[in-house]
Amino acid sequence: MHLLVFVLTPLLLCPPGIGGGKVLVFPVDGSHWINMKVLVEELHARGHNITVIVPSDSWYINKNSSYYNSVLMPMRGGYDERFIASFASSLLQIQIEGASFWTQIKMNFEVIVKCSEIHYHVSNMIHEMFQDSRLMQSLQASEYDLVLTDPASGGGVLLAHRLGLPLVLNVRWTSQGEGHFAIAPSPLSYVPFPGSELTDNMSFIERVQNVLIYFLGKAQLAIASYHYTSICQQYFGSDGDLLTLTQGADIWLMRNDFVFEFPRPTMPNVVYMGGFQCKPPKPLPTDLEEFVQRSGEHGVIIMSLGTIFGELPHDITKEIAAAFAQLPQKVIWRHRGKRPASLGNNTLLVKWMPQNDLLGHPKTRAFVAHGGTNGIQEAIYHGVPIVGLPLVFDQPDNLSRMKAKGVAKIVDIATMDRNTFLQAVQEVLHDPSYRIKMQHLSRLHRDQPMKPLDRAMFWIEFVMRHKGAAHLRTESYKMPWYAYHSVDVIVVLFAFVSLVVLCTTAIVKYMCYKIRRRIKVKKE
Known part of the structure; x- marks a missing residue:
């Protein structure tokens, strides 16, 4: 029993x-x-x-x-x-x-x-x-x-x-x-x-x-x-x-x-x-794990521009590669297309990367991203600050939210060169407020009953x-716009108040007229 x-x-x-x-x-x-x-x-x-x-x-x-x-x-x-x-x-x-x-x-x-x-x-x-x-x-x-x-x-x-x-x-x-x-x-x-x-x-x-x-x-x-x-x-x-x-x-x-x-x-x-798509990181493939471990105390930067932008215009990729080459960190860059001539020995180009697993790796220091919703949510989940390269669609707006929360530095791709990009990356790497605030967002995100x-x-x-x-x-969606915003109610109330005011004014004027007439009659 x-x-x-x-x-x-x-x-x-x-x-x-x-x-x-x-x-x-x-x-x-x-x-x-x-x-x-x-x-x-x-x-x-x-x-x-x-x-x-x-x-x-x-x-x-x-x-x-x-x-x-x-x-x-x-x-x-x-x-x-x-x-x-x-x-x-x-x-x-x-x-x-x-x-x-x-x-x-x-x-x-x-x-x-x-x-x-x-x-x-x-x-x-x-x-x-x-x-x-x-x-x-x-x-x-x-x-x-x-x-x-x-x-x-x-x-x-x-x-x-x-x-x-x-x-x-x-x-x-x-x-x-x-x-x-x-x-x-x-x-x-x-x-x-x-x-x-x-x-x-x-x-x-x-x-x-x-x-x-x-x-x-x-x-x-x-x-x-x-x-x-x-x-x-x-x-x-x-x-x-x-x-x-x-x-x-x-x-x-x-x-x-x-x-x-x-x-x-x-x-x-x-x-x-x-x-909802985020999950704890799985072990990296052997070759990637070896590359990450060679970064030592400096750690790793990962860069991915989502499903559409496997490559940017060549003059832009050349500037990005030259900036990466000046960093002590290792860089894993999801990139399709021609290899930039300015690419440094610290940068690994890959056609695909396990993004969630790399973001969850303890040696990952920053995420260079275009601002897609999936990538931002994964960065929040794993507490990795962002260097934003907003390109199209909702990406500028997404990254502006992250900037407002103090967890992202945005670079304008229209005016970017190797120096401005390098400065942005170094700011995110060396200013601890970016990581501290992103880790705070991560704790908030994870602290849920379900x-x-x-x-x-x-x-x-x-x-x-x-x-x-x-x-x-x-059921509000079935209401016409004027009913939803109570425009019809406001118009009726305004008409009623106006009628009351007009009637009151007319009565007052009439009473004043009667009083003035009586006074006039008495004087005569």
């Missing part, structure tokens, strides 16, 4: 299981898939059955995997390697021209054109899927428990609503911009709009700047994502625009947290899983168990 109680008690105390759910995943390729793959593999490890929509131009998404089944689409998803590399290269060339009004105009125009092309291909793929009755019947018959998608494109959101399934978002960005701005109150007085590179402590001029950037950014995003309008009207009616459908998601798994983000309002169905990945899994399975999470979702 005691043995039976011992066995059953843990089972009774645990939340009810779901016996292996079925999840349909509509991903975004590139670095976004790296994040999604972490969730897919963990769901598979917990016994769930995963199916992934794979477009014909898939880049990082394997068509065959032991972790998931694939639904192969014969059309483009708009996000292949060649397109993104060309897009990023164009933006980089514009940025290298230097900061100016016309440079910013050219940058914004390029973003609108290229993002519009991505959304065009995604919306076309969704339209073809909806028109394929056999495919849609097959997806309906599979009886999925939910759709898990990255809303940086609108495809997964539209598919979930078409199938009538609960929706979980793996989100930092939506097709309408940064995730919080789509779901949570975002007062522009202290919530900086993405791209502004401002903090939550703004002067009056900065608040004006923030408001202007907000309206410019919203217009830019609306132009880029208009391709979804016709498909929404065709299948979901006049009220079913993409923003409203996105806001109707059950759970928003945010790929950041308030160690990275500035404090701001949030919502009950927003779950923070910043750093690991971010476990938290994400709990809420995905929560949606499976309860067929959604409607009780956490505010």
Whole structure:
């Protein structure tokens, strides 16, 4: 009897299981898939059955995997390697021209054109899927428990609503911009709009700047994502625009947290899983470990510019290599392309590196990075200060947050030479405040009652168990803008107060008139 109680008690105390759910995943390729793959593999490890929509131009998404089944689409998803590399290269060339009004105009125009092309291909793929009755019947018959998608494109959101399934978002960005701005109150007085590179402590001029950037950014995003309008009207009616459908998601798994983000309002169905992909370091390959150990007391610097920028323009790499050659530290640099002539004997070029494991190595002293979210979260997790080379997309904004927290030194790639780069690296290496503050962020990030990945899994399975999470979702997204901001209430109250004031004024004037008339009559 005691043995039976011992066995059953843990089972009774645990939340009810779901016996292996079925999840349909509509991903975004590139670095976004790296994040999604972490969730897919963990769901598979917990016994769930995963199916992934794979477009014909898939880049990082394997068509065959032991972790998931694939639904192969014969059309483009708009996000292949060649397109993104060309897009990023164009933006980089514009940025290298230097900061100016016309440079910013050219940058914004390029973003609108290229993002519009991505959304065009995604919306076309969704339209073809909806028109394929056999495919849609097959997806309906599979009886999925939910759709898990990255809303940086609108495809997964539209598919979930078409199938009538609960929706979980793996989100930092939506097709309408940064995730919080789509779901949570975002007062522009202290919530900086993405791209502004401002903090939550703004002067009056900065608040004006923030408001202007907000309206410019919203217009830019609306132009880029208009391709979804016709498909929404065709299948979901006049009220079913993409923003409203996105806001109707059950759970928003945010790929950041308030160690990275500035404090701001949030919502009950927003779950923070910043750093969910981070993990304790594994032993390095033998050759890398030997190279690292040869650094002695000086330690190692690692440099990686993410999945897109394997190499920079040759004149820039020459300056970076020359700066590294003057350092006593060993350098491991993820670099593809021509070997810089100025490369020193202390620098090892590699085409791939175990970034998480190197950041977690006790001899790593600094991380030269472009400011991608994945790399920043890993640097926070392992407590390694950053030398930032922001290139494109959200990278300048990400690094501006790290600079505001005192854990990163930013170098402008448009004006950088070997001396300015060397000075930045040496400042991060020799000023202990960078490492002390980053280690403080690391302790804050790790001091949680539950690991971010476990938290994400709990809420995905929560949606499976309860067929959604409607009780956490505010109905405000169904309100027109004038009702959301109480403009109609203000107008009615203003009209009422105005009526009362007018009536009171009229009565007072009338009484004054009567009094003056009586006085006049008495005098006569």
